[in-house]
Amino acid sequence: MASIWEYANPRKFMATTDVVLPWIAVTAALTLVGGLIWGFFFTPEDYRQGATVKIIYLHVPAALLAINAWLMMLAASLIWIVRRHHVSALAARAAAPVGAVMTLIALITGAIWGQPMWGTWWEWDPRLTSFLILFLFYLGYMALWSAVENDDTAADLTAILCLVGSVFALLSRYAVNFWNQGLHQGASLSLDAQENVADVFYHPLLVSIAGFVLLFVALVLLRTRTEIRARRMRALLLRERMG
Amino acid sequence: MPDLGKYAVEVLSAYGAALALLLLLVLVSLRRARRVKADLAEVEARRHGD
Numbered sequence: 001m002a003s004i005w006e007y008a009n010p011r012k013f014m015a016t017t018d019v020v021l022p023w024i025a026v027t028a029a030l031t032l033v034g035g036l037i038w039g040f041f042f043t044p045e046d047y048r049q050g051a052t053v054k055i056i057y058l059h060v061p062a063a064l065l066a067i068n069a070w071l072m073m074l075a076a077s078l079i080w081i082v083r084r085h086h087v088s089a090l091a092a093r094a095a096a097p098v099g100a101v102m103t104l105i106a107l108i109t110g111a112i113w114g115q116p117m118w119g120t121w122w123e124w125d126p127r128l129t130s131f132l133i134l135f136l137f138y139l140g141y142m143a144l145w146s147a148v149e150n151d152d153t154a155a156d157l158t159a160i161l162c163l164v165g166s167v168f169a170l171l172s173r174y175a176v177n178f179w180n181q182g183l184h185q186g187a188s189l190s191l192d193a194q195e196n197v198a199d200v201f202y203h204p205l206l207v208s209i210a211g212f213v214l215l216f217v218a219l220v221l222l223r224t225r226t227e228i229r230a231r232r233m234r235a236l237l238l239r240e241r242m243g
Numbered sequence: 244m245p246d247l248g249k250y251a252v253e254v255l256s257a258y259g260a261a262l263a264l265l266l267l268l269v270l271v272s273l274r275r276a277r278r279v280k281a282d283l284a285e286v287e288a289r290r291h292g293d
Contacts, residue, residue: 051247058261
């Protein structure tokens with residue numbers, strides 16, 4: 001069986017993703033559209049929240065990915081620090097804008113949902129605040145990659161920033177459990193069936209989450225391929241200049 | 244179209260904003276992928292032409 005480290009070879013990564021990416025992209029589009037249509041058109045209103053419950057099909061998957069994209073970047077950064085595989089550093093770089101957009105979607109849909117339910121767009125509640133800080137970390141991470149000219153130095157510095165930001169990624173997930181205060185309720189999805197949302201909302205939510213996850217994977221693969229090409233181009237241009 | 248009652252504005256604006264952001268992300272990613280691929284091909288062609 002092939003070792004996972006084979007994919008750290010840019011040629012192997014490009015050849016493999018060239019084949020799998022179109023399939024993942026099509027599956028992502030179908031699953032996401034299917035989940036959102038199911039949730040938006042074919043689910044009832046909630047007895048307390050009314051039609052605003054339909055925002056769950058955007059808000060929960062986006063929030064879940066906002067946190068997990070950072071954790072994926074953390075894993076890729078650790079691989080870079082320990083094994084110095086360029087593809088892993090570039091994959092972390094590629095995931096950052098996707099994670100930032102997911103965090104922004106979670107913040108915007110949360111604010112729109114919060115207004116009619118809580119009577120306010122924003123509250124300095126533990127989960128909301130840690131999500132805002134996570135978003136700022138995403139912006140800082142992307143800015144740091146752009147600011148440092150040498151790719152390896154940029155990968156080192158951003159890996160350290162990623163380690164520090166992981167505290168807020170985890171805090172975003174568990175803030176509700178740490179502090180018994182604030183407006184935001186606990187997790188919508190749980191291994192404990194009693195705590196989950198009702199089945200009528202739960203099943204389309206799972207499809208929507210699957211669609212968001214597949215879209216994330218497709219975008220990260222596409223953007224990692226772009227970063228690999230951009231890195232090779234920078235190396236060739238440097239060689240040209242050196243004469 | 245489902246009846247969204249008094250929350251129609253909230254639900255529709257949440258879907259509008261989220262889908263617009265996702266679409267923008269996909270388009271920007273595809274555009275950059277195409278541009279970088281073309282630029283690299285040009286640099287490699289120049290290199291092989293030397």
